[in-house]
Amino acid sequence: MKGCLAKTLVxxxxxxxxxxxxxxxxxxxxxxxxEEARARWDASGAPQGxxxxxxxxxAAQDAGPIYTQVARSWASAGADKSAHEAQVRERMxxxxxxxxxxxxxxxxxxxxxxxxxxxxxxxxxxxxxxADRAQAAGDADGAWTAIESVLALAAHxxxxxxxxxxxLSRVIAAQGFEKLRxxxxxxxLDAAHARQLLxxxxxxxxxxxxxxxxxxxRVLVAEPAWESLVGExxxxxxxxxxxxxxxxxxxxxxxxxxxxxxxxxxxxxEVPEIYPVTRVMSAGFAKLGGAxxxxxxxxxxxxxxxxxLAIARAESGRYPDELxxxxxHPIEPVSRRGYSYTRxxxxxxxxxxxxxxxxxxxxxxxx
Numbered sequence: 193m194k195g196c197l198a199k200t201l202v203x204x205x206x207x208x209x210x211x212x213x214x215x216x217x218x219x220x221x222x223x224x225x226x227e228e229a230r231a232r233w234d235a236s237g238a239p240q241g242x243x244x245x246x247x248x249x250x251a252a253q254d255a256g257p258i259y260t261q262v263a264r265s266w267a268s269a270g271a272d273k274s275a276h277e278a279q280v281r282e283r284m285x286x287x288x289x290x291x292x293x294x295x296x297x298x299x300x301x302x303x304x305x306x307x308x309x310x311x312x313x314x315x316x317x318x319x320x321x322x323a324d325r326a327q328a329a330g331d332a333d334g335a336w337t338a339i340e341s342v343l344a345l346a347a348h349x350x351x352x353x354x355x356x357x358x359x360l361s362r363v364i365a366a367q368g369f370e371k372l373r374x375x376x377x378x379x380x381l382d383a384a385h386a387r388q389l390l391x392x393x394x395x396x397x398x399x400x401x402x403x404x405x406x407x408x409x410r411v412l413v414a415e416p417a418w419e420s421l422v423g424e425x426x427x428x429x430x431x432x433x434x435x436x437x438x439x440x441x442x443x444x445x446x447x448x449x450x451x452x453x454x455x456x457x458x459x460x461x462e463v464p465e466i467y468p469v470t471r472v473m474s475a476g477f478a479k480l481g482g483a484x485x486x487x488x489x490x491x492x493x494x495x496x497x498x499x500x501l502a503i504a505r506a507e508s509g510r511y512p513d514e515l516x517x518x519x520x521h522p523i524e525p526v527s528r529r530g531y532s533y534t535r536x537x538x539x540x541x542x543x544x545x546x547x548x549x550x551x552x553x554x555x556x557x558x559x
Contacts, residue, residue, distance in 0.1 A: 222433035229440040236447060238407050245353050245408045249294055255287035255348050256294040262287075263310025266318070273317065280318050285337055288344030288392070296352045301416050303356055311349075315342060315364050323371055327379060335375055336385040342368040343392035350401050353408025355476040358401060362484055365396055369491040376498055377556050383506040390499040398488045399454045399525070402480040406447060409473060414439060417469045431466075438463065439470040446477045455486035455526075486526070493522035494542050494555045497531060501540060501557055511540045511557065 239245045262283045269276045287293075297304055319338050326334030346368055349361035372389065375381075414436075422432040446458055458481035463471040500518050505511050515521055515533045523530050529545040538559035 219430050222430035222437070226433040226437045226440075229437045229444075233440045233444060236444065238447065239411065242411055245404070245411045246294070246296060249292040249351075253290045253292045254294055255290040255292065255344075258283055258287040258290075259293065259295065259311060259345070259348070260304065260307045263307045263314065266314040267306060267310040277318050277322065280314055281322055281338065281341065284314075284319060284341040284345070287348070288341045288388070290348075293348035293351045295349070295357065296354070296412065301412070303352060303354060308356065308360060311345065312360055312363075315345065315367070319345075320367060320371065323375075327375055330379075332379045332381070333385075335379055336381065336389070339368055339371050339375065340385065340388050340392065342371070343389060343396075347392045347395035350396070350404070353401075353404035354412065355405050355409055355479055358405045359479055361401075362398070362488060365488060366484075366491070369488075369495055372495055373491075373498075373553065373555050376502070377558055380558075381499075381502045381506070383503050386499045386502045386506065390496065390503070393492055393495045393499065396488070396492050398485045398492070399450075402450050402454050402485060403447065405480060406443060406450065406477070409476060410439070410443060414469055414473050417473075421469065435467040435469050438467045439473060442470065442474050442477070446480070450481055454481050455483060455489075457482050489525055490544060491553075493524070493531060494544075497521055497533075497542055498555050498557060501542075505557075510538075511535065 234240065262280055266273065266276065266280055295303055295307060319342050323335050323338035323342070326332075326338060342364060346361045346365035349357045349364070418432050418436055422428045442460070442463070446460070449456065449458055458478050460474050460477045463474055465471060497515065497518070500521065501511055504518065512518060513535065515530065521530075524545050527545055532541075532543040532545055534541045534543075536556075536559075540557050542555040542557075
């Protein structure tokens with residue numbers, strides 16, 4: 193009996209020794225491969241901390257509190273929101289005048305879902321319909337004020353570098369650009385409104401914004417997720433390191449493609465379930481690249497040129513004979529050629545340059 197017990201104890205001790213040895217090997221290996229992955233990531237120039245992806249802003253210029261208050265009040269207004277529309281439009285226009293925005297909730301480590309949903313809803317149900325009604329009534333000031341609020345919201349949302357805010361921003365920006373293009377052909381635009389619209393348009397940089405969102409997701413979401421999963425459980429540390437190493441390798445590949453050809457679909461390989469944070473986070477990578485980046489870049493460039501043309505006409509009484517008279521202006525990013533500019537009597541037309549991506553909407557400015 194004592195002999196059997198002794199053998200069992202020896203076998204158990206040997207098993208524990210083997211497990212301890214395996215854990216030590218895994219600990220060292222996971223540390224080594226993560227250090228290598230982090231070194232490559234650091235060399236890419238990506239920001240390393242929350243203060244870099246979310247730099248401090250002037251609280252007096254922060255539109256975030258206004259957006260949060262307006263979005264929540266709109267969501268709680270019930271079915272009949274007509275009594276709230278005028279106040280909402282006024283508050284959204286006030287937010288549009290501010291230069292910064294912070295919707296990220298450090299206490300929640302996330303964006304407030306109610307705020308995001310409310311901003312999406314009030315854009316669709318309040319701002320865009322208000323712009324259409326004003327345009328139909330010939331109220332140029334009301335129409336341009338509403339579009340200013342739409343484009344300013346799109347720009348403000350991107351100051352929180354996350355996939356969710358970028359996705360909402362790009363939808364709102366696309367709608368704002370389409371309204372801007374349509375209204376430019378039928379409504380007078382003074383220099384003051386044109387400058388306000390231009391300020392928001394120039395803050396939209398889709399190629400740069402997708403990289404910021406990729407970096408923000410890692411710093412603001414992935415890193416806290418790893419820490420919360422492991423916590424004080426030291427035995428899980430190697431697994432956490434291997435998960436992060438897997439994430440950094442995928443993020444590095446995504447960053448390389450987004451930096452070179454962000455308008456091509458981003459291929460994301462299947463991630464094993466053993467890496468839960470990487471598996472969840474990498475699913476959002478596919479929303480970053482794709483055709484929408486180029487489409488928005490075209491719309492953004494054409495909008496900027498059109499607004500600068502409108503300012504030139506408001507100040508001098510005529511459109512320039514050539515775009516070069518505006519000074520430095522955007523060029524089409526794929527062909528690296530200038531956008532097409534045609535004078536049409538006292539009016540003018542903008543379009544994409546001839547090339548493989550030339551199919552697109554033209555922008556016409558009135559006589």
